[in-house]
Amino acid sequence: MTEVIKAKRKAAVLAPSQLACLSKLPTINLTAGCAHQCLYCYARSYSQNPGQGRVRLYENTLEKLRDELPRKRKRPRAVYFSPSSDVFQPVPEVLALAYNVFEYLFSNETGVALLTKGRIPDRHMSLLCANSTLVQAGIGITTLKTELLKIFEPRAATPEVRLSQAKRLIEAGVSTRIRIDPILPGLTDDAEDLNELLNAIASIGVKQIAISTAFLRPPIIRTLKGHVRDKRALDILLSHYESGPTLTMHGAGTSVIMPPAPLRRKIYSCVKQIAQQYSIATSICACKNGDLANGSCHIAGDWLGEPDARRQRFLFDSLDSVCRQE
Numbered sequence: 001m002t003e004v005i006k007a008k009r010k011a012a013v014l015a016p017s018q019l020a021c022l023s024k025l026p027t028i029n030l031t032a033g034c035a036h037q038c039l040y041c042y043a044r045s046y047s048q049n050p051g052q053g054r055v056r057l058y059e060n061t062l063e064k065l066r067d068e069l070p071r072k073r074k075r076p077r078a079v080y081f082s083p084s085s086d087v088f089q090p091v092p093e094v095l096a097l098a099y100n101v102f103e104y105l106f107s108n109e110t111g112v113a114l115l116t117k118g119r120i121p122d123r124h125m126s127l128l129c130a131n132s133t134l135v136q137a138g139i140g141i142t143t144l145k146t147e148l149l150k151i152f153e154p155r156a157a158t159p160e161v162r163l164s165q166a167k168r169l170i171e172a173g174v175s176t177r178i179r180i181d182p183i184l185p186g187l188t189d190d191a192e193d194l195n196e197l198l199n200a201i202a203s204i205g206v207k208q209i210a211i212s213t214a215f216l217r218p219p220i221i222r223t224l225k226g227h228v229r230d231k232r233a234l235d236i237l238l239s240h241y242e243s244g245p246t247l248t249m250h251g252a253g254t255s256v257i258m259p260p261a262p263l264r265r266k267i268y269s270c271v272k273q274i275a276q277q278y279s280i281a282t283s284i285c286a287c288k289n290g291d292l293a294n295g296s297c298h299i300a301g302d303w304l305g306e307p308d309a310r311r312q313r314f315l316f317d318s319l320d321s322v323c324r325q326e
Helices: 061-071 092-107 122-130 146-152 159-171 191-203 218-227 231-239 261-277
Strands: 003-007 054-058 078-081 111-116 135-140 175-183 208-213 246-248 255-257 281-284
Touching: 003 092, 054 092, 061 092, 092 111, 092 122, 122 159, 135 159, 159 175, 159 191, 175 261, 191 261, 208 261, 218 231, 261 281
Parallel strands: 003 054, 078 111, 111 135, 135 175, 175 208, 208 281
Antiparallel strands: 246 255
């Protein structure tokens, strides 16, 4: 059960993101904290996170949005949901607010870019599909291994639900990508499991995916150690970060711990090779992998357009053709 703490947002609703890939779109968080309780979630390290099993709902979001949007000198093409909480959390109050905010944006011809690992209610799905030209969706799927999902994503939707939702969005004409992020080294990166996942993704008509391994910060590591009961799985995961570099996230100016570059190259090459067999294009999250790639992983869809080709380095041109075999 999630405790909902109702609060009034004092700052602007349409907030800029520090991440480079979101720098040109305003973003909205309906809550601080997320009911999905994914153990690897970076937002757990934020000072405003209300803690395990709680979400702070900004109940005046729509009121403030109605005030802010008309006063914008230049109306945003779209708004991104959400940089630090899922818009489709299994909390009735959050879902009700999400519907009303989406409805208002669509009525003002403002697009919605979203990334979710949650269950999209039928009412919300119908609204998104009815405004398909104003929606670009990302569905996050880390693995099909249910035993790992129960550990690391205890309240997110099942992979079957997420794939079904992606299929319905695609059939309605919504631009939809799958995001395999985070990949958990040693747990979700072997070739057999990746092939099973990509086969399922291809079967619903997805043509583009984005990928990245998980990044860690000290608070995230403490969360993992405090909540992962399968100590063998935890030890396997953390062992891949012991000699990894500390990198600055592109555009955000914050430091994160990543697996060593050779391991990430190997994992990303494996994903790319398998994806190519299914005619799926692969991009990498450059914000978290600044030592390997530039360009956009299109976390907010194509609202921002393609990155400047003169400035783009293509990671995959230099990757070794090696898959990790178990």
